[in-house]
C-alpha cells in the first residue's frame with residue numbers, strides 16, 4: 321500500500337456521461353471504475369476507489385449534481401475499489417457488499433495479483449454496513465438495482481450490479497476491458513477462471529445488443545467486447561485443459577497457448593500458469609467425484 325501511495329496520488333480521473341443520470345468515473349491508473357447513478361433523493365456509487373482520491377471524487381460528482389451520496393455498493397474486497405470506504409463509512413453512508421467481501425475487508429489480506437501487496441484490515445467504521453449472500457435489490461425512483469452474487473469468479477465475494485431500467489451493468493473486476501489485458505484472478509481469495517467464464521456466459525445470456533457494461537477497469541463496453549473477452553478466456557482455459565489431459569509440461573502449455581491467443585510477445589505467462597493451477601484443481605475434483 322505504501323509503495324502504491326505515491327502512484328495513487330497522481331491518478332487522473334474523468335467523469336463520463338453514459339446517459340441521463342448515469343455516469344462513470346474513469347481513473348487513469350491503479351483504481352477501479354466508479355459507477356454513478358443520480359437517483360431522486362441522492363447519488364448511488366458503485367465502488368469508491370482510494371481514500372486519498374475521495375475529495376476529487378466528490379468534486380467530480382458536484383459538477384453533475386448537488387445531491388448527496390446516499391449509498392455505496394462495493395463490487396468486491398480489493399482496495400483499489402473499496403478503500404474510499406475509509407472516507408465514506410465514517411460519514412455515515414450505508415455501504416453494501418457481499419458477506420465474503422466484508423469478511424475479507426475486516427482481515428489482513430495479501431493480494432498476489434498486485435505483487436503480494438498487503439491490504440490492512442479496514443477499521444470498523446469503514447466496513448460495509450449491509451451484506452447479503454445471494455442477491456439483493458435496491459429501489460430508487462423508477463430504477464430497480466439488482467445486486468447478484470457471482471460465485472468464485474474474480475474473488476469469492478463478487479457482486480455484479482444491474483440497473484435494470486437503464487440496462488447498465490457494473491461488473492467489478494469479473495470483466496476488464498483494457499485492450500491487451502488478461503484479467504487478474506485472485507485465486508488466493510477463491511477466484512477461478514471457471515467462475516469468470518461462467519459469469520461472462522451468464523451475463524451474455526441475459527443481455528442484448530444495447531446493454532452497456534461498466535467494467536472494473538477500462539472503458540464502458542458493449543456485449544461485443546464482453547463476448548471477445550469470454551472467447552479469449554475460454555480459448556485459454558480449453559487449450560490448457562486439452563494439453564493438461566495430454567500430460568504436457570507447463571512450459572509447453574504456456575508457449576502453445578500464447579501462440580494460440582496471439583500473446584507471443586505480450587506476456588500472459590503468469591496468467592496461463594494460474595489457469596493451469598485452476599485446471600489441475602478442477603480436473604482432480606472431477607476425477608474424485610467420478611470415483
Ligand SMILES: [Zn+2]
Pocket residue numbers: 396398474493
Ligand atoms: Zn479486483
